[in-house]
Amino acid sequence: MISFSLDEEQQIIQETVRKFAAEWVRPQLREWERAGTVSDEARRAFHELGLGLLEVPEALGGAGASAVTAALVQEELGFGDAGAAVALWSPHLVTAALVELGDEAQARRFFSRFAESSVRLGAVAYSERGTTPLEGFSTVAVKRGDGYSLSGTKAFVVNGGCADLTVVFAQIEPGRGWGGVGAWVVEAGMPGMRAGARHELLGLDAAHIAEVVFDGCLVPEENRLRGGPHGLPKGVQRYFARAALMTAARQVGLARAAYEFALGYTQERRAFGKPVAHFQAIAFTLAEMLMDVEAARWMVWRAAASQKLDEVALAATHANEAAWRVADQAVQLLGGAGYVQDYPVEKWLRDTKALALTAPTDQLSQLAVASAELGHALDGGWPSSTIQPMVT
Numbered sequence: 001m002i003s004f005s006l007d008e009e010q011q012i013i014q015e016t017v018r019k020f021a022a023e024w025v026r027p028q029l030r031e032w033e034r035a036g037t038v039s040d041e042a043r044r045a046f047h048e049l050g051l052g053l054l055e056v057p058e059a060l061g062g063a064g065a066s067a068v069t070a071a072l073v074q075e076e077l078g079f080g081d082a083g084a085a086v087a088l089w090s091p092h093l094v095t096a097a098l099v100e101l102g103d104e105a106q107a108r109r110f111f112s113r114f115a116e117s118s119v120r121l122g123a124v125a126y127s128e129r130g131t132t133p134l135e136g137f138s139t140v141a142v143k144r145g146d147g148y149s150l151s152g153t154k155a156f157v158v159n160g161g162c163a164d165l166t167v168v169f170a171q172i173e174p175g176r177g178w179g180g181v182g183a184w185v186v187e188a189g190m191p192g193m194r195a196g197a198r199h200e201l202l203g204l205d206a207a208h209i210a211e212v213v214f215d216g217c218l219v220p221e222e223n224r225l226r227g228g229p230h231g232l233p234k235g236v237q238r239y240f241a242r243a244a245l246m247t248a249a250r251q252v253g254l255a256r257a258a259y260e261f262a263l264g265y266t267q268e269r270r271a272f273g274k275p276v277a278h279f280q281a282i283a284f285t286l287a288e289m290l291m292d293v294e295a296a297r298w299m300v301w302r303a304a305a306s307q308k309l310d311e312v313a314l315a316a317t318h319a320n321e322a323a324w325r326v327a328d329q330a331v332q333l334l335g336g337a338g339y340v341q342d343y344p345v346e347k348w349l350r351d352t353k354a355l356a357l358t359a360p361t362d363q364l365s366q367l368a369v370a371s372a373e374l375g376h377a378l379d380g381g382w383p384s385s386t387i388q389p390m391v392t
């Protein structure tokens with residue numbers, strides 16, 4: 001039975017976050033972009049919505065919400081501002097990693113921190129400038145007594161160097177690629193971890209994205225994440241599938257924002273005695289934009305409901321491309337007004353590009369789509385890139 005209806009709880013959550021985005025996020029879009037962060041008041045207000053441990057299973061103290069519900073939240077936040085969506089969702093980066101990569105004791109120990117405080121930040125650090133994460137890392141972990149010593153520099157990390165908890169991937173067995181990778185939770189204040197340079201960005205400025213440096217950072221054995229019952233590569237695959245889905249949902253929200261703005265603007269703006277929206281070329285463009293938004297949303301919902309990796313990859317690829325098209329068309333339909341900062345449309349074009357570059361990138365999602373169709377893993381897909389359901 002196929003249903004495109006939301007249940008009552010989902011409708012309430014959707015409405016709640018829509019209101020939050022309208023009241024807290026959209027009005028501060030430029031201020032947060034300039035400040036390079038969202039305000040602590042907004043973090044507290046978001047925390048009070050009770051969405052802190054949304055996707056964490058109930059047995060582990062979370063709300064146990066479905067991926068569809070999480071996607072609804074992301075669409076609304078993305079509609080408000082994609083940069084704020086990334087910043088406000090940061091604890092979920094770590095909770096999602098712990099759900100997929102940690103064991104129950106680790107989950108309980110670390111989740112409580114995000115449950116109790118509204119301004120705690122999370123980070124997941126894998127990218128590096130010198131290596132591609134698909135092949136392994138130059139950041140290394142060496143066994144030292146009861147724990148590990150981590151050394152290396154991570155780049156492009158949301159909340160890099162300022163998070164309360166940072167999940168770090170490092171090479172424990174050099175030369176074995178993903179077979180030799182380990183993951184650890186580094187807690188703020190552990191000696192040997194420090195903030196590196198903050199990156200200047202094309203978009204998503206409200207999210208703090210920076211390098212984080214490990215210089216003999218000692219991490220105890222109990223902070224090592226072993227990937228749950230299916231091992232680390234499978235857990236990582238599931239983690240990135242979740243991340244791709246949430247990014248896709250944000251792209252839907254961003255695209256909806258751009259479409260609605262262009263729809264309103266072109267009905268106000270007049271040429272030759274009528275609104276420009278009444279010229280067929282403009283009207284058709286609006287129709288194409290709406291098709292992109294709707295199709296992207298349905299694909300995200302389907303993938304969230306099925307949790308199948310090939311459907312996640314398809315939804316992610318489509319959402320990235322659709323949002324880029326819609327934001328580009330919105331700039332075009334506004335003419336000069338689309339290119340100036342008096343309106344948010346130019347920002348959406350910059351932000352959608354940044355979202356498409358977060359892991360897994362658009363190309364890697366396409367690679368997964370092609371792998372599914374061809375029936376075998378292609379070179380350079382995410383570790384263990386055979387197509388598996390996310391839920392086993």
Ligand SMILES: Cc1cc2nc3c(=O)[nH]c(=O)nc-3n(C[C@H](O)[C@H](O)[C@H](O)COP(=O)(O)OP(=O)(O)OC[C@H]3O[C@@H](n4cnc5c(N)ncnc54)[C@H](O)[C@@H]3O)c2cc1C
Binds near residue numbers: 124156
């Ligand atoms: C807004 C933003 C937020 C981010 N947040 C984080 C974060 O929190 N933590 C973190 O660790 N990193 C983060 N990143 C980094 C991001 O995950 C990486 O940039 C991304 O994974 C690509 O890795 P790379 O930059 O090393 O590109 P490379 O691996 O060098 O790839 C270069 C290009 O080649 C493509 N490519 C690579 N391999 C293949 C292949 N096999 N087939 C086809 N194309 C391929 C890539 O898609 C890309 O276009 C963020 C980036 C951005 C823009």
